[in-house]
Amino acid sequence: MKNVIEIQHLSKSFGTHEVLKDIDFSVNKGEVVCVIGSSGSGKSTLLRCINLLERPSGGQIVYQGENILDNNHNINNYRTKLGMVFQSFNLFNNLNVLTNCIVGQTKVLKRSKSDAENVAMKYLKVVGLDRYINAKPHQLSGGQKQRVAIARALSMEPDVLLFDEPTSALDPEMVGEVLKVMKELAGTGLTMLIVTHEMEFAREVSDRVVFMDKGVIVEEGSPEQIFNHPQNERTKAFLKRTF
Ligand code: ADP
Ligand code: MG
Numbered sequence: 001m002k003n004v005i006e007i008q009h010l011s012k013s014f015g016t017h018e019v020l021k022d023i024d025f026s027v028n029k030g031e032v033v034c035v036i037g038s039s040g041s042g043k044s045t046l047l048r049c050i051n052l053l054e055r056p057s058g059g060q061i062v063y064q065g066e067n068i069l070d071n072n073h074n075i076n077n078y079r080t081k082l083g084m085v086f087q088s089f090n091l092f093n094n095l096n097v098l099t100n101c102i103v104g105q106t107k108v109l110k111r112s113k114s115d116a117e118n119v120a121m122k123y124l125k126v127v128g129l130d131r132y133i134n135a136k137p138h139q140l141s142g143g144q145k146q147r148v149a150i151a152r153a154l155s156m157e158p159d160v161l162l163f164d165e166p167t168s169a170l171d172p173e174m175v176g177e178v179l180k181v182m183k184e185l186a187g188t189g190l191t192m193l194i195v196t197h198e199m200e201f202a203r204e205v206s207d208r209v210v211f212m213d214k215g216v217i218v219e220e221g222s223p224e225q226i227f228n229h230p231q232n233e234r235t236k237a238f239l240k241r242t243f
Helices: 041-049 077-082 103-108 113-126 142-155 172-186 199-205 224-229 233-242
Strands: 002-014 017-028 032-036 058-063 082-085 160-164 193-194 208-213 216-223
Touching: 002 041, 017 216, 032 041, 032 199, 041 160, 041 193, 058 172, 058 224, 077 082, 082 142, 103 142, 103 216, 113 142, 113 172, 172 193, 172 199, 199 224, 208 224, 208 233, 216 224, 216 233
Parallel strands: 032 193, 032 208, 082 160, 160 193
Antiparallel strands: 002 017, 002 058, 208 216
16 A cells, blocks of 8 residues: 555654654555544654644654655655644634635645635535625634634645544533544545544445554554453543543
């Protein structure tokens, strides 16, 4: 299987606190990988290192055969290949829905406004919000905002979409609509790396589940392996607390 991103010996410390320890891990093309684990185990830091919101302290991130952490590597191209969906949406609040989905395309990818508009409309339809193009974020529910954020990320047509607990900030009644969109996307062959506490969702959509604890990958495998037959005591204890 062809990997999109391969991480080797990745580490990250904040001061003397080592938050990621010697992480080896890859995401293959078309694969949906869910990362689970207790709060504070380093899941967000792992995603933030992958998309370079944090500078890793050590190790390699190999993309298209090159270590993008090499000092002379042009990271701008790499950055455009990763889409990110945050827990807190991070929409541009002064811009309407359509413009939120266009600015990255015109500014970063240098697409024409009309091309960008067509692409944005395509993905706003996918998330079911093409009727809301003129709305401002404050006029939308949390679930709608997160779906705009997903459409915005999709509009950049990245190689991999990263999600950091995309439903954790939502009222319970809005979690379902966002998970439904993500499930549909997972079925289209998109490459997705998802940090989530939604265990039923992870079981249903994942090709692979990664369990992290205290900065290391403790165990990874198919949903069947991790949820039904966990091998490691830490995985077992986590699942016991969660279910
Ligand atoms: P998770 O997403 O699994 O809850 P995080 O990656 O957010 O875990 O955090 C892992 C650890 O790193 C926590 O102990 C957290 O306090 C620490 N941490 C995260 N970001 C920073 C930061 N910018 N500065 C200092 N410590 C941080
Ligand atoms: Mg987190």
